[in-house]
Amino acid sequence: MQLRELISPLSLSSPAEAGDVRVSGIAFDSRRVQAGFLFVAVRGTQVDGHDYIQRAVDAGAVAVVAEQAVYGDGSHADDRVPLILVEDSAIALALLADTWYGSPSKDLQLVGVTGTNGKTTVTTLLHDLFTALGYRAGLLSTVEVRIGKEVRSATHTTPDALAIQSALADMRDARTDYVFMEVSSHAVHQQRTYGLHFAGGVFTNLSHDHLDYHGSFAEYIRAKKTFFDRLPKTGFALINADDKRGSVMVQNTDAKIYRYSLRTMVDFHARLLANTPQGLQLDVNGTEVFFKMLGRYNAYNLLAAYGVAVLLGQEEQEVLVALSALRGAEGRLEHVADPSGRVTALVDYAHTPDALRNVLETLRALLPEGHRLTCVIGAGGNRDRAKRPEMARVTAELADQTILTTDNPRSESPETILDEMEAGVPAKLVHRVLRITDRRQAIRTAVRMGHEVILVAGKGHETYQEIGGERFPFDDRIELANALKEFARAN
Ligand SMILES: CC(=O)N[C@H]1[C@@H](OP(=O)(O)OP(=O)(O)OC[C@H]2O[C@@H](n3ccc(=O)[nH]c3=O)[C@H](O)[C@@H]2O)O[C@H](CO)[C@@H](O)[C@@H]1O[C@H](C)C(=O)N[C@@H](C)C(=O)N[C@H](CCC(=O)O)C(=O)O
Ligand SMILES: Nc1ncnc2c1ncn2[C@@H]1O[C@H](COP(=O)(O)OP(=O)(O)OP(=O)(O)O)[C@@H](O)[C@H]1O
Ligand SMILES: N[C@H](CCC[C@H](N)C(=O)O)C(=O)O
Numbered sequence: 001m002q003l004r005e006l007i008s009p010l011s012l013s014s015p016a017e018a019g020d021v022r023v024s025g026i027a028f029d030s031r032r033v034q035a036g037f038l039f040v041a042v043r044g045t046q047v048d049g050h051d052y053i054q055r056a057v058d059a060g061a062v063a064v065v066a067e068q069a070v071y072g073d074g075s076h077a078d079d080r081v082p083l084i085l086v087e088d089s090a091i092a093l094a095l096l097a098d099t100w101y102g103s104p105s106k107d108l109q110l111v112g113v114t115g116t117n118g119k120t121t122v123t124t125l126l127h128d129l130f131t132a133l134g135y136r137a138g139l140l141s142t143v144e145v146r147i148g149k150e151v152r153s154a155t156h157t158t159p160d161a162l163a164i165q166s167a168l169a170d171m172r173d174a175r176t177d178y179v180f181m182e183v184s185s186h187a188v189h190q191q192r193t194y195g196l197h198f199a200g201g202v203f204t205n206l207s208h209d210h211l212d213y214h215g216s217f218a219e220y221i222r223a224k225k226t227f228f229d230r231l232p233k234t235g236f237a238l239i240n241a242d243d244k245r246g247s248v249m250v251q252n253t254d255a256k257i258y259r260y261s262l263r264t265m266v267d268f269h270a271r272l273l274a275n276t277p278q279g280l281q282l283d284v285n286g287t288e289v290f291f292k293m294l295g296r297y298n299a300y301n302l303l304a305a306y307g308v309a310v311l312l313g314q315e316e317q318e319v320l321v322a323l324s325a326l327r328g329a330e331g332r333l334e335h336v337a338d339p340s341g342r343v344t345a346l347v348d349y350a351h352t353p354d355a356l357r358n359v360l361e362t363l364r365a366l367l368p369e370g371h372r373l374t375c376v377i378g379a380g381g382n383r384d385r386a387k388r389p390e391m392a393r394v395t396a397e398l399a400d401q402t403i404l405t406t407d408n409p410r411s412e413s414p415e416t417i418l419d420e421m422e423a424g425v426p427a428k429l430v431h432r433v434l435r436i437t438d439r440r441q442a443i444r445t446a447v448r449m450g451h452e453v454i455l456v457a458g459k460g461h462e463t464y465q466e467i468g469g470e471r472f473p474f475d476d477r478i479e480l481a482n483a484l485k486e487f488a489r490a491n
């Protein structure tokens, strides 16, 4: 593509000298530049992409997009290639990616889901629902990217702008009708989703997470709200009316606002008739349905998916019938078989205080009288530190036995993370809390406790443990299954 054509959507105040340079690709990482590429210098959380311009040009970049021509160290832009100056290179990157791939979001019905918890569940439900209704559906989630029958594992909840546009282009080429994507607060803040044309957006809920990155709860709210601020007039904004942040989210949106609730008679309303170990019985806008998913919080996820489907023009009764058979995403309240048949063993992705409260309260409510629950939980390294003591406190309060352990320490010391978790356990509950750093041992010990219910939380679908920048194979479901087998053999 000609550089001139590629940069035309950037609406530059002083049009750059693009000449007749031909661009063969775009990269925002100098290590991925090939001959003929356009390099976009983006300021990051670790380093500044502007410091890598020379390297990008040496690697074959034929043009550079940057926010400045003179850098902190006094060096100047490489004058071998055209430099296109922009105000915000992350926004420029998103627009360039959109142009490069031919604006695929305009050819698809794209729905974004944001909120602290429930994004993967709602997007997966929607993907599976629209597939069941006979459409070609695409998915961009924490777990996977689905393009028709092709499944790619995901690197991020919301990938970078080039990866999003490339996946959407593949979906468009595969004649996909509807695409459901998670929109994380990191993504909004880093402009990964800038310029995407959304048919609608969903807000699930807001609670404590990612305060390390955003700095404060107000900034975290602001990032999520920006997603709704940018929705088009033609789109819809579907919010959880039972979450107190719902109305703030859509305060400045141009999109048409719709609400869902378990408490009030809004556009999409459900009444919880029964919450059983087999599933949920709900009255959804006047129709009684039994769903296979468990727990009150999943009533919200189901209602959000129902609302989106109806707003996208689907027939209400057909939607309810199809939704009633779905089970949501893998690694969320996923059962692990116990050969002895004595234990209900589950893996879940709860990795925030609110998610842990929800899943533990759900299990508590469904447990027969006298049944005891052991929960294995850790907290990730290089992530929000403030949530660590809260996660331990909530678990200690709601489980009969808590085992604190390691969950992706990344570059942090596992012991320091565990110290910070332990600090949150109220003195009167310390007798219910064990600390076992090695996650495999923690899971084995949980099984040996002999309680009727075991919940291994925090890693869900993950198939690795990230320690010191390296990912080692580790899957809670396999570990739990092995421990249950061992225990069944020994007893
Ligand atoms: C904290 C964070 O979000 N970091 C993301 C960010 O990287 P960064 O800002 O730290 O980048 P950096 O290392 O400072 O580099 C700055 C720039 O210099 C460039 N560079 C760097 C080195 C070099 O040699 N040459 C070069 O050109 C880099 O390519 C980059 O453009 O931009 C990168 C490219 O898009 C992301 O891969 C990276 O995600 C990291 C791996 C990450 O762990 N992110 C997590 C926290 C995340 O995004 N999570 C959310 C939400 C999770 C959830 O709750 O579901 C998600 O959407 O996944
Ligand atoms: N609507 C909800 N409200 C509160 N907690 C929920 C809700 N849905 C799911 N959870 C809890 O949060 C966990 C993560 O759910 P899910 O993966 O759907 O969220 P997510 O928003 O995609 O998370 P992430 O930010 O990691 O992408 C679940 O395993 C469950 O414990
Ligand atoms: N996608 C989220 C989930 C993390 C889950 C937990 N296993 C961890 O590593 O902290 C994050 O990156 O914050």
Ligand SMILES: [Mg+2]
Binding pocket: 119, 120, 121, 141, 142, 143, 157, 182
């Ligand atoms: Mg997710």
